[in-house]
Amino acid sequence: MAEKFKALTEKHIGFIGNQHIFFVGTAASEGFVNVSPKGMDSFRVVNNSKVAWLNLTGSGNExxxxxLENNRMTIMFCSFDKxxxxxxxxxxxxxIHPRDKDWPSQVKLFPEYTGARQIFELNLELVQTSCGYAVPFYELVGERPTLRKWADNRGRKGVEEYWQEKNTKSLDGKDTGIIETV
Structure with missing residues (x-):
C-alpha cells in the first residue's frame, strides 16, 4: 500500500496545498522524541525536492x-476528508533565524507573523505515501486566532523577551539556538 518517491510529484504538491495541518517529527540522539502539529499559513513547497515551514513562537522550542544536534526531520500530512x-x-x-542573512528573502514566502521564530528548510531524501484508511473523518471549522493575537499583543520585542524566558532550552535541557551566543 505504501509508495516511495525520490521527490514530490504534482499530485503530492496539490495534496499538500489542500491540507490545513501537518505534523513535524524530530529527535536528538537521546531524550524525548518530539511530534508537533503545525497549522496556519506556514508551509511552502519550494520545489519538488525542498520544502520550508515557518515556525511560530510557542511554549517550547523542541x-x-x-x-542543532541531529538535523533529520519527518513531516507528515494526512487527509481527514474524502x-x-x-x-x-x-x-x-x-x-534559518531572524538574525541570519537568508531570513529576509526566505520569510517573504510567508504571511507576516509577529511571532515568526525560525524557518526550517527540509531537503527531501524520501517521499512516502500510504493509505490512511484508519484516519478518521474531520471537518475544519476554522483557524484559531489565539497564537497570532498573543504575539501581536506582545509585539516583536515582547515575543523576543518570551524567547529568553521560555524558548532557550528544550525539555531535555538542550540549547535551542534561538538566542545567538558569541
Missing part, C-alpha cells in the same frame, strides 16, 4: 534543539 492518504516527507533540515 524542534530547534533537536535539529480521499484517505498519508504523505510523509523525510530529509535533512537547515534552520
Amino acid at each position: 524542534t530547534a534543539a533537536h535539529i 480521499q484517505p492518504l498519508i504523505l510523509r516527507l523525510y530529509g535533512h533540515v537547515k534552520i
Whole structure:
C-alpha cells in the first residue's frame, strides 16, 4: 500500500496545498522524541525536492534543539476528508533565524507573523505515501486566532523577551539556538 518517491510529484504538491495541518517529527540522539502539529499559513513547497515551514513562537522550542544536534526531520500530512492518504516527507533540515542573512528573502514566502521564530528548510531524501484508511473523518471549522493575537499583543520585542524566558532550552535541557551566543 505504501509508495516511495525520490521527490514530490504534482499530485503530492496539490495534496499538500489542500491540507490545513501537518505534523513535524524530530529527535536528538537521546531524550524525548518530539511530534508537533503545525497549522496556519506556514508551509511552502519550494520545489519538488525542498520544502520550508515557518515556525511560530510557542511554549517550547523542541524542534530547534533537536535539529542543532541531529538535523533529520519527518513531516507528515494526512487527509481527514474524502480521499484517505498519508504523505510523509523525510530529509535533512537547515534552520534559518531572524538574525541570519537568508531570513529576509526566505520569510517573504510567508504571511507576516509577529511571532515568526525560525524557518526550517527540509531537503527531501524520501517521499512516502500510504493509505490512511484508519484516519478518521474531520471537518475544519476554522483557524484559531489565539497564537497570532498573543504575539501581536506582545509585539516583536515582547515575543523576543518570551524567547529568553521560555524558548532557550528544550525539555531535555538542550540549547535551542534561538538566542545567538558569541
